[in-house]
Amino acid sequence: MKKFIEKLHFITHDIEQHTHTEQARIACEAGAKWIQYRCLTKGDDELLKDINVIADLCDDWGATLIVTDHIHFNEKADIQGFHIEDMDADFVALKLRLGEAITLGGSSNTVEGLIRLAQQGVDYAGLGPFKTTTTKPNNAPLLGIKGYADAMILLKQQHIDLPVLAVGGVTIDDIDQLMATGIFGIAASSAINQADNMRNAYLDFYDKVM
16 A cells, blocks of 8 residues: 655754754644654653644644654554664564554665665655764765765666655755755755744745655
């Protein structure tokens, strides 16, 4: 079953300016249709409290809620999917555990990783890092525009139809060139949630991506 995947993924993050729930609320009010809750610093009770609040926001605004990792919360909250950051994860087993209705995304630093994800049946993939980012430290080589262009050409040659999102340090000025490579969309965090006006930053990203 092919899932609907939004072209702009907003990812919450631990920042001083806004809590995760505030970030989700502002993004939803700006029209976001895809919220990825990424919090790796809290215990289960706090995580579930956040998730339930954000799930209600997403339900009110018609947005999809994706949770980073934390698959043990499946069926404990109104979560539509999970994004798994472990690039060595067994996604076939995860799909069996979570069920076909749950959207499953994965991360990759290379086109070889994208091919593996596609073969294991993920619904979408984040490919990065595009540029240096402090949101998710990564020692993998920076891909730049050429890295995405080359990856999309190779996937097309191998007839692999996988929604690929650029992630890692993407700014508003990068979007036109990135989308021209043939990628499906953009995943963004700090360029939006650390902007002077988060709502306007989201809208600017949305206009560019869509």
